[in-house]
Amino acid sequence: MSESKPTAHADQDRIERQSREEFSRSSAASEYRSHFNRLYPRWYVYNDVHFDGRLTSPRISIGLTSPRRLSQTDLTTDYGARTNIVLAERMVFGTDRRLVLTDDPTAEGLLRLIDDRLLGETVKQFVMEVHGSLEEGWDGYGPLYAREATRIGATMGLPEVHPRRRGPRLTGMPVAAAWPHAFRPEGYYLGHVSFDRVHLRGKAGRSVPRQSVVPGVYEYLYFLTATGQHARLLDILGREVDAAKEARHPALAAAERNPLDPSGMVLPLPVIDRDWLAWNCGCVRAIAEGIRTRRAFDGMPILADALQDAGCEDEVLLGHLRAHTDHTANCWALRLLTDPT
């Protein structure tokens, strides 16, 4: 995709986010669906009431979290969302019997806890998106998080929140990572949950690897297939293919981003002559688009021949198309020829 079209990009991201949300709310397994139908509307309310609607709708999922966390927020580029809010399935489905004391999955106290974790992660999302900070030195819940939590908590009658600190100061106080649930008054969760036997704070640090928090991906791909959204399906799978290739071959990723000289220095992008693209009914561009959308990179030498016949003598460009290397849809040469603006 071209960087020169941020609006088209933003639109596509929004469409993907909506599609993902629609999938979660209508087609996920039923025990998930009822939660998503509560959680997404609730997230929109939090965003409007507490953040003036400034946040971009996240992907909300129910899955694995780090052992000491009931929820977490990760940066993601999946499905147009920038952030992925994960709620621990052991909390949501009540399988952690030390934490959840009721058998009723719709018990009011349990739902209150789930909502509180969504609110806490929405604050975290705000810090990530609006402040652009991961607050890494604070395990992700530092002064920025504490400030927002304090501001919102004040509207709900909750006490001031302090970021985690090393040393004895504020020892025994709940830490920001446990906001709001640890700040709620006694009895707020109606005895349906208990924190006495779970260890939710302490050295919990790193979040679990991303691979382990993507339950539902196959369901989503199935949903796209079953609803005939093949273009979007191909687009998602194609990007996965590119990402996997680039992860396996970092040198390929670099060579596809920009033209490089033999020593690896970045060269300026060749200037595309409009006459090349107009030549012979626009066949250069048509071939380039065909290769790019189908990822049919074995056609690159044919593209080079057509380009040369159209009058191009740029050795950097022709050399890249004829090089015996793999390519991705991010290929700078294909980008230039399909979107020369």
Ligand SMILES: [Zn+2]
């Ligand atoms: Zn390439």
